[in-house]
Amino acid sequence: MLQVAAVMRVTPAYLESVASFYDMLELEPVGRHAIYICTNLSCQLRGAHDVVEAFAEATGSPVNGSSPDGMFHLRAFECLGACDIAPMASIEGHYRGPLQRDDARVVAEHLRAGGAPEDVLPERRFVGDYGRRMEQQPPAGKPTDGSTEGAM
Amino acid sequence: VSDRAILFTHIDEPGLQRVDVYERIGGYRGLRKALTEMNQDEVLKELEASGLRGRGGAGFSMGKKASFLPHGDVEKYLCCNADESEPGTFKDRELMHKNPHQLVEGVLIGAFAAGASHAFVYIRGEYQQEADILDEAVSEAYARGYAGENILGSGFSCNLVVHRGAGAYICGEETALLDSLEGKRGNPRLKPPFPANQGLYNGPTLINNVETLCNTSHIIVNGADWFRGFGTEKSPGTKVVSVSGNVKRPGNYEVELGIPAREIVYGLAGGPTPGRRVKAWFPGGSSAPVLTEEHLDLPYDFESMHQAGSMLGSGGIIVVDETVPIVEVALRLAEFYRHESCGKCVPCREGTNWTVKMLERIDSGEATPMDLDVMASVQENIIGNCLCVLGDSMAMPVGSMIKHFRSEFEQHMEAARMRADDGVEGGTAPAQHPDELHVPLPSEAA
Numbered sequence: 089m090l091q092v093a094a095v096m097r098v099t100p101a102y103l104e105s106v107a108s109f110y111d112m113l114e115l116e117p118v119g120r121h122a123i124y125i126c127t128n129l130s131c132q133l134r135g136a137h138d139v140v141e142a143f144a145e146a147t148g149s150p151v152n153g154s155s156p157d158g159m160f161h162l163r164a165f166e167c168l169g170a171c172d173i174a175p176m177a178s179i180e181g182h183y184r185g186p187l188q189r190d191d192a193r194v195v196a197e198h199l200r201a202g203g204a205p206e207d208v209l210p211e212r213r214f215v216g217d218y219g220r221r222m223e224q225q226p227p228a229g230k231p232t233d234g235s236t237e238g239a240m
Numbered sequence: 241v242s243d244r245a246i247l248f249t250h251i252d253e254p255g256l257q258r259v260d261v262y263e264r265i266g267g268y269r270g271l272r273k274a275l276t277e278m279n280q281d282e283v284l285k286e287l288e289a290s291g292l293r294g295r296g297g298a299g300f301s302m303g304k305k306a307s308f309l310p311h312g313d314v315e316k317y318l319c320c321n322a323d324e325s326e327p328g329t330f331k332d333r334e335l336m337h338k339n340p341h342q343l344v345e346g347v348l349i350g351a352f353a354a355g356a357s358h359a360f361v362y363i364r365g366e367y368q369q370e371a372d373i374l375d376e377a378v379s380e381a382y383a384r385g386y387a388g389e390n391i392l393g394s395g396f397s398c399n400l401v402v403h404r405g406a407g408a409y410i411c412g413e414e415t416a417l418l419d420s421l422e423g424k425r426g427n428p429r430l431k432p433p434f435p436a437n438q439g440l441y442n443g444p445t446l447i448n449n450v451e452t453l454c455n456t457s458h459i460i461v462n463g464a465d466w467f468r469g470f471g472t473e474k475s476p477g478t479k480v481v482s483v484s485g486n487v488k489r490p491g492n493y494e495v496e497l498g499i500p501a502r503e504i505v506y507g508l509a510g511g512p513t514p515g516r517r518v519k520a521w522f523p524g525g526s527s528a529p530v531l532t533e534e535h536l537d538l539p540y541d542f543e544s545m546h547q548a549g550s551m552l553g554s555g556g557i558i559v560v561d562e563t564v565p566i567v568e569v570a571l572r573l574a575e576f577y578r579h580e581s582c583g584k585c586v587p588c589r590e591g592t593n594w595t596v597k598m599l600e601r602i603d604s605g606e607a608t609p610m611d612l613d614v615m616a617s618v619q620e621n622i623i624g625n626c627l628c629v630l631g632d633s634m635a636m637p638v639g640s641m642i643k644h645f646r647s648e649f650e651q652h653m654e655a656a657r658m659r660a661d662d663g664v665e666g667g668t669a670p671a672q673h674p675d676e677l678h679v680p681l682p683s684e685a686a
Contacts, residue, residue: 109425109582111407112365124366128327129526129572130484130558166409166576167327167526168366171484171558172491181368 089115111165119154119161121199123147124178127164130171134186139175140164142192159200180205244470246458246478247451248494251338257373259380262341268386270457271345274352275394278460283353287456289464291476296321296412296449297524297553299475299542302456306353308436309444317445318356319421320347320453322363322370323405323412326525327576328556331480332450334492336363336370339454340377344400346453348387349460351398354446358399362417365406374402409580413628414447415439416582427584428628449554451480471497475541479555483509486516486561495540502536505559512561519562520644524553526573527633529640530560549640566645567652570638571599577634588631591622595638602653605660612649616642 089107093100107113125143127136140151149155149162168183170176176185179195182205191209198208255261262268274283288303309316320343324332336343343361351359363371378400381387387400403421410416411426418440420426439445455477459467468476475497481504484490488510495504505511505521512518520530523540529550531538538544545552560569578592598615601607619635619642626632642649 106423106425109408110365110405113406128576129569130328130490132568132572133485133558133560133564165366166579167325169324169330169333169364171328171330171482171556174484174490178366181366183369 119149119158121159121205122161122163122180123195124163124165124168126168126170126174126176128167131174131176134174136175138189139177139187139192142189143177146192146196160196179208182206184209184211244478244496245494246470247335247342247454247480256339257377259341259377259384262339266461267341268345270460271348271386272392274349274460275392275396280353280355283349283460286459286464287353290459290467292452292455292459292467293475293542294449295451295479295555297326299552302448302452305436306350306446308434309354309446310437311355315358315443316354316356317440317443318347318351318354318359319417319440319445319447320359320361320450321412321414321417321447322361322367322450323417324450325364325409325412326527326554326556328482328484328522328525328558329554330482331492331555333367333370335450335454335480336367336374340373341381342454342457343374343450344377344381344386346456347400348391348398349456350446350448350453352396356446357397359401360421361400361402362411362421363402363404364411365404371402371404378402410582410628410630413630416628417447418445425582427582430627472539472541474543481540481555481557483557483559485559486512486564487559488513497541498539500537501540504540504557505536509559512559516561516563518559519564520560520566520569520641522556522558522637524551525556526558526576526637528553529636530644532644565652566641566648567599567602570641571596571603573637574599574634577630581630585626585631587622587625591618591631592634594618595634602649603656605653605656605658607653609650609653612642612646
């Protein structure tokens with residue numbers, strides 16, 4: 089911190105006031121793989137607390153701390169802006185959801201084995217897509233272009 | 241709904257993130273028209289005539305806001321607010337993720353209207369994928385001559401930078417966003433001076449939400465009258481609503497303003513699990529006062545939500561079904577706002593903290609009925625007494641929950657007290673409020 093402050097030509101106190109303000113800036117070394125689990129209202133309504141518990145178990149990391157082996161950094165995070173795939177988590181910046189308890193083990197094993205975070209779990213973004221497509225289906229009785237059937 | 245969409249018309253076009261595909265569906269025609277066929281005043285007039293209202297929460301007229309910026313030869317800025325940190329809101333994420341060029345074009349049209357030579361997109365740090373996508377789109381726009389020096393040969397120059405935040409709800413507040421962009425703590429500023437006069441680096445600054453700016457290219461291409469053909473007279477256009485919580489199909493839906501809320505919650509999002517009823521719903525993100533089932537038949541627009549005592553806000557609808565205790569909802573929200581309060585103003589910093597403590601007391605059986613009144617008055621004393629509306633954002637929903645669900649709070653409190661009393665062993669009885677000391681404990685009465 090002192091070194092950074094010296095390079096930036098600000099006082100250490102000022103630097104800390106800025107750095108400590110932001111949730112994503114860490115002031116101490118943390119586990120290698122950052123897992124943020126959203127625990128805000130929409131995720132909570134769909135079972136975020138179970139997911140947090142499962143991740144703590146699977147990674148061996150305390151919530152809002154790092155695992156003793158330095159592999160994982162687990163955070164119960166405020167809204168991550170992905171309530172459509174609630175309950176969800178950001179695995180090193182890659183959004184995954186809706187999650188179930190078992191997914192925690194899959195993620196932990198994948199990362200422990202050195203897998204890339206973007207390859208873990210299928211990407212199910214924007215659940216609303218499916219809702220929209222259902223709405224867009226032509227109403228019964230309206231003739232449709234048969235050639236588009238099965239194209240999706 | 242689908243054939244009356246503006247922003248989502250081509251959203252599922254394969255490869256839309258690439259500039260070629262975006263151009264093929266008519267992209268950058270709005271920017272070209274604005275820069276080569278219109279002047280700044282005409283663009284401003286068109287935006288004002290369209291009646292486009294800010295989609296970030298406040299609902300202020302976008303054209304009017306842009307016209308507040310002083311004319312003349314000063315360095316002006318445009319900031320696109322892509323912080324989207326309001327719980328229950330995720331529309332901007334989808335708009336940026338799937339159609340980044342629509343935003344880039346909108347930002348540049350907005351910058352032209354405001355006469356800004358520098359434009360920033362402030363995106364929340366958690367949206368790493370979306371920031372990468374935007375970065376890519378911006379460099380494509382530069383390569384095609386849509387951004388940078390002398391855009392499309394019009395003589396107008398504008399630099400566009402995507403700036404990533406680092407995780408702070410308050411940075412979605414416009415002046416906190418500016419401080420954060422300048423590299424400081426994201427503390428809100430005292431207004432006035434408003435950002436239109438003195439914003440980023442003390443220069444006049446226009447700040448708009450992602451969705452607002454995305455609309456501009458469509459208005460320029462098709463005209464203000466076309467835009468007014470959507471929605472209601474006072475709330476023209478469409479709105480991307482994010483529906484989440486206890487519904488079958490959470491997601492983003494673009495609707496015309498003014499359709500019944502029930503159609504969104506039940507028709508589009510599928511409503512709660514069969515057999516359960518809607519207990520409460522937030523019409524505009526977690527900061528909006530909650531409404532109840534009877535309000536579902538109101539038209540979903542700025543005026544009706546306001547009249548019902550709530551607000552359209554960011555368009556994030558959170559549905560809470562009847563199985564969820566309302567105290568739990570209130571506590572979760574209060575904890576969130578306590579965490580995110582920047583601490584600059586006392587009513588917000590202390591108010592959020594004490595609200596959490598009082599709600600915890602209710603949940604653990606240590607509260608007295610008086611606590612509800614104290615809590616309600618704390619909420620009233622936060623509203624309007626801070627530099628920004630973060631404190632209000634907790635006070636309004638929590639206050640409305642006490643108003644609509646007072647009996648449930650009382651039952652919850654009573655049930656928790658009974659539980660606590662049952663668990664009493666050897667004098668660990670919950671502390672009594674001094675005003676209540678003369679009341680015999682239930683155990684003594686028995």
